[in-house]
Amino acid sequence: MAPSTSQLYHHLLLFFLVFLFHAQQCPAAGGSWSVLLPSIGISAMHAQLLPNDRVVMYDRTDFGVSNISLPNGACRPNTTDCSAHSVEYDVASNTVRPLMVLSNVWCSSGTLMPDGRLVQTGGFDDGYRVVRIYKSCDSCDWQEIRNGLNQQRWYATNHILPDGRQIIIGGRRAFSYEFYPKMSATENTPSLPFLVQTNDPNVENNLYPFVFLYPDGNLFIFANNRAILFDYSNNQVIKTYPTMPDGQPRSYPSTGSAVLLPLRITKGTVNAVEVLVCGGAPKGAFVNANKGIFDGALDTCGRIKISDPNPQWVMETMPLARVMGDMLLLPNAHVLIINGVSAGVAGWELGRNPVLSPVVYQPDKQVGSRFEVQNPSTIPRVYHSTAVLLRDGRVLVGGSNPHDKYEFGNVLYPTELSLEAYSPSYLDSNSSDLRPKIILPVKNTKIGYGKQLVIVFTVSGIVDPSSVSVTMMAPPFNTHSFSMNQRLLVLDGGVAAKILGKSRYQVVVTTPPSGNVAPAGNYLLYVVHKEIPSPGIWVQMQ
């Protein structure tokens, strides 16, 4: 018997209710994605969040004509290219403004300076030794210092130092380091034999080394498959860490990534300092990829407590193998692994099988239950893609261009000009009751070292005072799957929250003890409640 109209209607209603119920049971547990802009005109290969919530991005000057023109009919001096290769993205208005870089910024590096300027160094060809400065404002543009570097720096890594300068380490056939600004015009360029020792001349498997400032002022430097603790002032290796147990390379072009795990400050000290290195491509993968054989990426991470007297790597297995993945610290002290592919290596046309799902790693959980796969994007972000945390907790994802020019046509992984946002699950609407909002300090508050800081925040729902912490994030420079100068501090004192009035709470924390733990500069301050971070507030350590 055929169903009547009312029966059909009933069935439809039932179906709809079941669907609703189902949708409510399984909302975006693993975060969500949205396209912010289908084209920003360039392919975001390098990116830095600035303290005014703009993100400066650039690709390279020899890609050909981009999809965004320079303003007022301008062309790059001595060229016929009137397109921009750098843009500034404004988070609030979701718009981009074209900028003019003069020399080739391809595969360069950089770091935000204490005064909020991006100082970016090196690149290719006419850009090898250039220092470029970007100070953000509505009409600002890049300034260039020709011959600002002593040596050519292409694929180098930069890090901010406690004295407010930045160090620039390595680069292709540059087994040395130098500083910006220099103490004097004749300041030399000390050699770094570790970069010779870790260099396989056939592969050059130690580019874009992973560099972190250790809280005693020395630098942790990882290249290829091993690391040292380095005193750059005296050009001395303080400690040599064991080689990763599997011996597999993790640096460009076997591009894995690395983070300094969140630094927990207790009574003015950081007791445990740990580094996590994830993904990469096995030995031989570069040679194979150049022959058209795409080896599976590494699915392992190595974690090492570098503050131990006898540090050892502990290996863990990721749910998804990945090369060219970005590792980002999130404000709630979790680690996001995002972008990349599961076969091949970094380089033109050398990656295959995009990994569309990010993974969250929770450092404090038990081994075996730390990884959680998140909801996928639909857009491959392969070689030359970027990921940057925004103040509001979203992750800006852009770029991807495995070709040596802009290729929008019928090719594998066309040049990607779009900008997406990945919203981690802490931004799910069912968390809004728990989400703190910072009332004090107000933005751009100046903060000294080792001081008491009163933080006032609101939460609309019920607060668990024992689940409140306060974190500070240094905004990193991101390129080639590594975030230079990335650092998250978990401040001392953020356990008890006192009720001041209706849904107002106060927590008193101690600011970081020194410039070794937190170099001067701009940080994002977050209140985290039950692992849900507030929107950040910009503060200035000084």
Ligand SMILES: *[C@@H]1O[C@H](CO)[C@@H](O)[C@H](O)[C@H]1NC(C)=O
């Ligand atoms: C929000 O919903 C997701 C999916 O059901 C769940 O995993 C998560 O724990 C929820 N968050 C809160 C704060 O209830």
Ligand SMILES: *[C@@H]1O[C@H](CO)[C@@H](O)[C@H](O)[C@H]1NC(C)=O
């Ligand atoms: C270039 O930009 C225009 C808008 O300005 C857009 O319609 C077009 O899709 C873009 N091209 C690509 C390849 O994204």
Ligand SMILES: *[C@@H]1O[C@H](CO)[C@@H](O)[C@H](O)[C@H]1NC(C)=O
């Ligand atoms: C353009 O060429 C002129 C003449 O060769 C030179 O003086 C000038 O520095 C060049 N400008 C740039 C930005 O390269």
